[in-house]
Amino acid sequence: MRFYEDNLALGALSAVRRGISVICSAGNDGPAHTTVVNGAPWILTVGASITDRSLRGTTVLGNNVELNGESVFQLDSPPLPPQLRLLYPGMNGDFAASFCDAESLNDTSIVKGNIVLCRIESTRSRRTEQGQRVKDAGGAAMILMNMDYQGFTTSADVYAIPATNVNYEDGLTILSYLNLTSTPTATIEFKGTIFSDRKTPTVANFSARGPNYESQGILKPNLVASNNTRSNHFKMISGTSVSCPHLNGVAALIKSSHPDWSPAAIKSAIMTSADVMDRENHPIMDEEHFLADFFVIGAGHVNPARASDPALIYDIAPDEYIPYLCGLNYTSREVSKILLRRAHCSAVPIIHKGQLNYPSFAIRLGSPSQTFTRTVTNVVGKIICYERKFVEAS
Template sequence: MRDWVQFHQSGEESVRMQPKKGLALHSPVWHAKLHLFPYYLVSYGFRKSRKLIGARYFNKGYGSIVGHLNSSFQTARDIEGHGTHTLSTAAGNFVPGANVFGNGKGTAKGGSPRARVAAYKVCWPAVGVNEGGCYEADILAGFDVAISDGVDVLSVSLGGAIDEYSDDAIAIGSFHAFKKGITVVASAGNSGPGPGSGVSLSQKSLPARKFYPLISGARAKASNQSEEDANLCKPGTLDSEKVKGKILVCLRGVNPRVEKGHVALLARAVGMILANDEESGNGILADAHVLPAAHIISTDGQAVFSYLNSTKDPWAYITNVRTELGTKPAPFMASFSSRGPNILEESILKPDITAPGVSVIAAFTLATGPTDAAYDKRRIPFNTESGTSMSCPHVSGIVGLLKSLHPDWSPAAIRSAIMTTATTRNNNGDPILDSSNTRATPFAYGAGHVQPNRAADPGLVYDLTVNDFLNYLCSRGYTAKDLKLFTDKPYTCPESFSLTDFNYPSISAINLNDTITVTRRVKNVGSPGKYYIHVREPTGVLVSVTPATLEFKKLGEEKTFKVTFKLAPKWKLKDYTFGVLSWSDGKHFVRSPLVVRPYWSH
């Protein structure tokens, strides 16, 4: 008997089921509350130094569950679009005139253009009663071959349930890649909370400034349907005689956003306004709708519903889609982006970094429509998609460039360079906000928003060796048998290893009751110089650093320092609190987020 886990989604979908051991790609449309859903995925690796190019597929794990696979499954072709989109984001070449329905027109390129790429397809669709997904045997097979192929970077826009590392195919595969000097970048997931202008993308448009009658789904309900279901514009809930010739207002949630537009079109609406519910806040997306549509934030949605409820004869118009550049404030955290704390290990802050992931234009397959719905017969070479799957290849492309600039850097050094040079400010110079317009925290953005140019010259890096990671696993109680999953040689755990001394670029003090001291080690990868400490203390916590200056006389020199966290006198710390530790020589700013959680007695 197989073990199954139930997936409950917030915002767009119904409950579905998937094998517990299956993993799934981070789809931009499906925002899962717990895990993410099975679609096609092309994971990939790339490098600049060798002539690596090709595509492979791995389906034996999948086939062992669903049975015989016909010839349509014996291919690495992407017929869903996710892999094409993410691959071109990371390493696509220069393509002039890229656009989606004429919008966003310009020259497209990936983060590491002209890189040699290889695609590894490890995710598959449903067959009969069996859900599709990304099975661990196929993921590990893909990792093995990519490592053997000699890639420099592995970009993995997939994920699944939170599991111990020994039960996590991505963790195991990533460790083996790390041993070979390969940097792995993986999505954080789209399980984030859904805590004034609208966003629109449609091939069709309405006449400029022409007003149409406005109606809510609730008022357009069919006689045998509930107002709640009709307001969500679920299939079969609307009376087309009430909707015909009008702009329909639909509330976001439960069923997919583009499906609501299709329901509106079938009911003969001329356009749709998609209003966020309170949970979705300011998280609006440019979906490829099948009719003129505008997606608006929750406060604007409340204003629209208020207008509908207070006016006997409401009217509205929808302007044509236009591309806006230099919008402010940017960036801000998407509501769907998964948040910390790290459920598996609080002592390591997750996510590490944030990067662009909303309404990203990139290449797309011609095997399906931009909404991937059966009724969508449109075919476009570029599409706009949103999700942490889109953020992942942005970082992967940057990693590819850093590998070209610094071929001797370890994967840990590259991660450190990206994290310690990130920014927590938007283009107004203010702190990055969450989609609810509140100040975001490191649980939303990690070390901050990636800054590629600064990452190329970070000054100092926090490096890690294979043994550091093995010692970390030892601290989690891993036995020699457990460690065999990660290393082919016997490894003896040290008699003592403090998890607080794991040399990560972020610094966490968990269960602070009085005083906690952590140790960190930095390596000079820049010019000789003297670095001075600066700390923005977490609220209610005193922080001291010893020594307060670090002087480096040569490239590659390493220095150790200690950070002590102490509860402020008479201060009752009740929740997580955040700060910043930064080393600077006047040119470089080596910034680490600080995360403190008080001791919680149970």
Template sequence: MDNEFLATIKLDNSNEFHGENIYQPQGFSSKKYPFMFLGGASTLCLNGSLNDIDMKGKIVLYDHGINERIKKGEIVKQADGAGIVLINAPKDGYSIIADHHALPALHIPYAFRPKIKAYINSSTSSQRPPSSSKAPLPMCPTLRIATLIKKVHPDWSPTTIKSTIMMTTYVKDNTNKPISNERNLPTDLIAVGANHVMPLNVLDPELIYDISPMDYYPYYAAFVYNVSDVRFIIHQKINCSSIKSIPEGELNYLSTIARLSANKARAVTFTRTVANIGEVAETYYAKLGVPEWFLHM
């Protein structure tokens, strides 16, 4: 599920750059403000870096790093600054986060840095302060969907709800392209996880993978080495030596992973039990569907 809190800056040369921010200004002004990049020791906006610098009514470009993003905005506000544009380091690429800043702010990808820096260096620049699109305060998208499912199906267990969310995902982003990483490149299987949530389908998954608390005991017996740790997890006494342990891949969980050699073929078998929660009895057949773009990673 893609969830964005868009914010935009518009420069004098009519270029617009989009990022994210939750700050919702009241009585927002459309006037222009000086736009600056301090450089040197002030490039990261650390405590004390704005001492003896006239920041009143100015918007400043800062690099991401060292101190917290929200802290940078607080430092600029304390110096009477008008706004802040926070730009990623190369390693962070396109990973931007919507924060609740203390003043108009914008978190943007590293890819925008060359154009913005060139604009600032080319002239005495000014811009309109970053403006935010209206949006409610954020809630974790998965938690929001889980709450919706529980409202409709109050008798479903947490594992049933989790299975429902994972069973109804899709493997591409909202532009119908492969899911990308923070550098806008196709990501790998581990980073993709269960893919993108499809909220419209979570209420009718048809099949689920359910796990009861007792189903975890054989798993704990195999992978938690200290009996006291197991007892702490399940909140009751248990004798692990009396429980037949199971391999990691045999927990009735929706996803698993197998380590395979590139030079040696071997068969890997996992057993799963699914439940049909539809209104009528149906027959299902297992089919392996691997996206073509996964095969070339």
């Protein structure tokens, strides 16, 4: 969707012109690439990462293998029996049954009192429905196995029955155990909140990815922030729509320290101070524990403590978006619609999309040699100009 057709982007630029920072979610259509939304350059676009704590629900198989998952259902007393018979309705290759549909659970005499393995459905409401179906069939507990595209991302959901969500790899371990054991058993041990996961942050599987379809010269998402899949006193929510408010708070803190900074300066400060390493000082990983590239994390994971003192900022005045938009072949009428005032492309020097004074660079591999110029401003107002040249890559 072109920027001028997107009412959110149109309204966002109007807000930026009034000095208001606009922060939006990258979207929840990951992990496929080119799924990022809210790609206008005047918007700070935020993806979702996993926090360093989890609500632990550990699956203990009959062979004593322990597999850590997540669940809001934290059973204090009485605990589940040491071992229950483990069932998997999809053992015969029935795809619908693997999701524990109602028909697969019809024989309540088999399900009753046992623990059931189900492949996870996509949405939170459907996942909680799975738990209700197992409960209605008399099941004592449920293990939800991720799909392969979800990687190591797990979710802490509220279930009507003792349950836990395990990642895809651990789900394969359970399936292997089922195939090799004549009388498979399992139980779930609920261990409360576990803190200080050293491998975080990692990117959530649903966090939308670039490149930015609307303008590939603008890197999106801009960065990632914590996605709160954990417990609070009221309800459970997760997604990039939850990571987004974290950045609103960071932007407000920066504005309180630097009231004269523009929205572009605040965005620049957040991006250039972001972390690209996890708590173990290793590069941030994606949901499959592969290196998260720039189309996944943008500039990195937000670091609020550093964002108020970024040393240098890349600033953009609202009117500087006019030559950028004209360079994208928008008509004067379309640009006027975005700006909510008259603009004439013939009256401005049109610039290449990569020439916007943006705190990142993007160039298609195999492109001819190009030169991009940026103007950076330090915290005491001294202007430094320099050129950075990108040569052809293969």
